[in-house]
Amino acid sequence: MASGRIWIRGGRVLDPSTGRDEVADLLVEDGKIAAVGAGLAASGGEVLEAAGAWVVPGFIDLHVHLREPGQEYKEDIASGGRAAVAGGFSAVVCMANTQPANDDPSVTEYILDRARQESPARVYPVGAATRGLAGEVMTEMVALVDAGCVALSDDGKTIMDSGVMRRVFEYSQLARVAIITHAEDRTLVREGVVNEGPVSTRLGLPGNPSIAEVIHVARDLMLAELAGAHLHVAHVSTAGAVDLIRRARERGVHVTAEVTPHHLALTDEATLGYDTNTKMAPPLRSETDMRACRAGLADGTLDAIATDHAPHAVHEKDVEFTAAPPGVIGLETAVPVTLDLVRANELAPLEWVRRLSTNPARIIHRAGGSLAVGAAADIALVDPERRWIYDPAKGFSKSRNSPWAGREMIGCAIATLVGGVLVWDVERGVLLP
Amino acid sequence: MTGRDLLGIEGLDRTDLERILETAERMQEVGRRDVKKVPTLRGRTLINLFFEASTRTRTSFEIAGKRLSADVVNFTPSSSSLTKAESILDTAMTLDAMDPDAVIVRHKVAGVPKRIADALAAPVINAGDGAHEHPTQALLDCFTVKQEKGRFDGLTVTIIGDITHSRVARSNLYAFTKLGAEVRLAAPPTMLPTGIESLGAKAYTSLREALEGADVVMVLRIQQERLDGQPRRRDRARSRRPPPERDPRPGAQRRRGADGRPVSVRGALGEARGMRASGARSARQASEGDRARVGVVEEVRGEERDG
Numbered sequence: 001m002a003s004g005r006i007w008i009r010g011g012r013v014l015d016p017s018t019g020r021d022e023v024a025d026l027l028v029e030d031g032k033i034a035a036v037g038a039g040l041a042a043s044g045g046e047v048l049e050a051a052g053a054w055v056v057p058g059f060i061d062l063h064v065h066l067r068e069p070g071q072e073y074k075e076d077i078a079s080g081g082r083a084a085v086a087g088g089f090s091a092v093v094c095m096a097n098t099q100p101a102n103d104d105p106s107v108t109e110y111i112l113d114r115a116r117q118e119s120p121a122r123v124y125p126v127g128a129a130t131r132g133l134a135g136e137v138m139t140e141m142v143a144l145v146d147a148g149c150v151a152l153s154d155d156g157k158t159i160m161d162s163g164v165m166r167r168v169f170e171y172s173q174l175a176r177v178a179i180i181t182h183a184e185d186r187t188l189v190r191e192g193v194v195n196e197g198p199v200s201t202r203l204g205l206p207g208n209p210s211i212a213e214v215i216h217v218a219r220d221l222m223l224a225e226l227a228g229a230h231l232h233v234a235h236v237s238t239a240g241a242v243d244l245i246r247r248a249r250e251r252g253v254h255v256t257a258e259v260t261p262h263h264l265a266l267t268d269e270a271t272l273g274y275d276t277n278t279k280m281a282p283p284l285r286s287e288t289d290m291r292a293c294r295a296g297l298a299d300g301t302l303d304a305i306a307t308d309h310a311p312h313a314v315h316e317k318d319v320e321f322t323a324a325p326p327g328v329i330g331l332e333t334a335v336p337v338t339l340d341l342v343r344a345n346e347l348a349p350l351e352w353v354r355r356l357s358t359n360p361a362r363i364i365h366r367a368g369g370s371l372a373v374g375a376a377a378d379i380a381l382v383d384p385e386r387r388w389i390y391d392p393a394k395g396f397s398k399s400r401n402s403p404w405a406g407r408e409m410i411g412c413a414i415a416t417l418v419g420g421v422l423v424w425d426v427e428r429g430v431l432l433p
Numbered sequence: 434m435t436g437r438d439l440l441g442i443e444g445l446d447r448t449d450l451e452r453i454l455e456t457a458e459r460m461q462e463v464g465r466r467d468v469k470k471v472p473t474l475r476g477r478t479l480i481n482l483f484f485e486a487s488t489r490t491r492t493s494f495e496i497a498g499k500r501l502s503a504d505v506v507n508f509t510p511s512s513s514s515l516t517k518a519e520s521i522l523d524t525a526m527t528l529d530a531m532d533p534d535a536v537i538v539r540h541k542v543a544g545v546p547k548r549i550a551d552a553l554a555a556p557v558i559n560a561g562d563g564a565h566e567h568p569t570q571a572l573l574d575c576f577t578v579k580q581e582k583g584r585f586d587g588l589t590v591t592i593i594g595d596i597t598h599s600r601v602a603r604s605n606l607y608a609f610t611k612l613g614a615e616v617r618l619a620a621p622p623t624m625l626p627t628g629i630e631s632l633g634a635k636a637y638t639s640l641r642e643a644l645e646g647a648d649v650v651m652v653l654r655i656q657q658e659r660l661d662g663q664p665r666r667r668d669r670a671r672s673r674r675p676p677p678e679r680d681p682r683p684g685a686q687r688r689r690g691a692d693g694r695p696v697s698v699r700g701a702l703g704e705a706r707g708m709r710a711s712g713a714r715s716a717r718q719a720s721e722g723d724r725a726r727v728g729v730v731e732e733v734r735g736e737e738r739d740g
């Protein structure tokens with residue numbers, strides 16, 4: 001993507017990669033950051049006035065479901081990419097549970113090809129760890145990574161066979177990428193659809209106990225440690241898992257972890273009205289679990305905020321609670337929802353940015369998360385105060401399954417640049433492609 | 434109470450419950466007349482929407498509606514929607530087109546009546562949803578106890594059986610607690626749902642302790658398909674038991690192990706079987722059920738008038 005000059009003037013520049021947190025100007029030239037500093041003299045090119053806004057590295061979402069190929073009625077690479085940049089994300093990491101699954105380099109190439117044509121955001125595919133996400137036969141991991149996959153995961157099709165999982169971890173070292181696990185012991189989850197506890201008892205719905213996550217995280221930490229592999233725990237939701245990850249890291253296990261905006265902001269009490277847009281996997285948990293996730297994010301045990309953007313059509317969600325597919329969309333609401341931690345003084349602005357950009361880039365070994373001179377100009381402008389009402393029907397995702405429909409939001413991405421190109425402007429909409 | 438709906442006992446307060454029980458008592462008098470009807474709901478339409486078959490409960494609502502002079506329509510969902518995931522909005526729109534004055538919903542999945550109520554203009558009465566609530570059944574049980582005991586304050590009500598899967602247990606727990614009784618739940622740990630005590634009851638795994646000084650005992654049906662790997666002997670013992678869904682036990686006296694030793698849960702459940710109500714009482718409760726449901730239907734309709 002070629003581009004001319006763009007001056008971003010007078011914003012609060014927050015760059016976790018250098019620790020910079022000051023009001024400054026920023027010059028973008030030829031797709032890269034050419035200069036950062038106070039009082040740069042603008043000459044030529046476009047000017048973005050950023051006074052009052054935060055100028056940050058473009059966000060990277062480690063966990064989205066773009067549904068292409070195969071389920072384009074829910075989302076596709078074009079709509080998901082537009083939702084991403086509208087939410088301040090310059091890049092998304094898309095899960096392998098497409099139809100067909102991304103278990104073969106030909107599928108990876110298809111996704112990347114579509115992304116080049118259709119998506120204003122960068123798209124980094126995750127390859128399947130086992131063929132057809134069946135948890136039995138490993139994929140050709142090296143070939144998948146050579147084709148462009150940045151991590152390997154069967155995500156929601158949790159690999160229950162510990163022997164297979166051990167080999168996946170061992171083999172992953174040839175591919176030199178993280179193994180992402182959706183940690184839920186399915187034999188404990190059984191029919192569970194809401195967090196097991198007083199809320200599931202009041203609702204009369206089958207409970208999904210927190211121990212199902214904790215026991216699986218324990219297993220994966222042990223296997224990753226044994227194999228010396230990099231484990232990335234997806235969407236951590238329980239106090240027990242946060243604790244296990246913290247202790248494993250202390251003893252040197254190569255583990256990273258993410259948490260979703262909904263597990264940081266909502267508890268299982270949100271499910272009391274039987275709204276299927278509060279049905280997720282893992283489920284919304286107790287107040288104690290939510291607090292532990294927030295604390296874990298603050299102390300760095302949880303490295304990243306990732307949305308687990310999981311689009312589902314209205315007709316799929318408009319059914320009995322037990323029959324509805326789990327998951328919610330999150331790309332367009334992650335910024336305001338997680339800014340709540342900054343407003344609550346649980347997370348400094350720089351640390352918030354780190355968990356949305358610098359850390360995700362490190363986990364997938366890709367550039368990004370930096371505003372240093374010479375870095376690719378993937379940039380977001382965030383207005384932390386702007387108030388708006390979220391209406392999923394007016395959003396860019398094809399789906400509307402959000403627990404925040406109709407809610408007032410505080411904060412949003414007012415502009416997003418990818419490779420030095422302005423692709424999102426809150427006044428003008430998505431500009432490219 | 435969500436607006437004019439009756440979705441569960443959880444959202445009611447004591448005065449709501451007492452008002453409904455008083456209406457049921459008035460209707461008891463109507464039930465003794467030659468013409469067992471009052472004109473309260475003349476020209477109004479009630480829809481019975483039963484996704485889960487229950488002739489007894491459906492008929493009871495039919496009788497209740499007719500006693501209030503309403504037109505009662507039995508709306509049977511298509512057989513496909515009984516097995517497939519049901520579009521709740523489609524259901525609500527179909528019902529809305531029939532312009533009902535109240536809709537009575539029963540569904541095997543918890544929360545469906547609530548979702549239909551959210552989407553529907555007419556008030557919804559929950560006639561049982563999954564393991565959530567069965568408010569009219571609880572009102573019937575309260576009515577029965579009131580007839581027998583004349584009060585709720587100071588009573589101890591013990592509910593025995595698979596609490597985890599029982600909507601009747603939940604609704605009764607709320608109802609009796611709100612009315613001033615103490616509620617005890619007795620079951621093996623695998624049949625006591627997590628956090629049940631946060632709803633105001635005391636949970637027991639010892640039946641002997643749960644029955645100690647109980648004034649009312651209820652025995653819940655245990656469904657074989659819900660045992661989920663629990664011991665087979667217990668499974669067999671239960672499968673021989675007759676299948677009434679619920680069984681309020683007014684007048685039960687202090688229960689102790691005959692030899693003073695702790696009674697095992699399995700043995701005690703067997704003992705409870707011996708305390709089962711007679712057929713005559715079941716029949717009487719069925720007609721009391723009509724009255725309790727008359728109270729509910731009139732309550733909902735009254736709310737509609739006020740709102």
Ligand SMILES: [Zn+2]
Nearest residue numbers: 155156182234
């Ligand atoms: Zn997942």
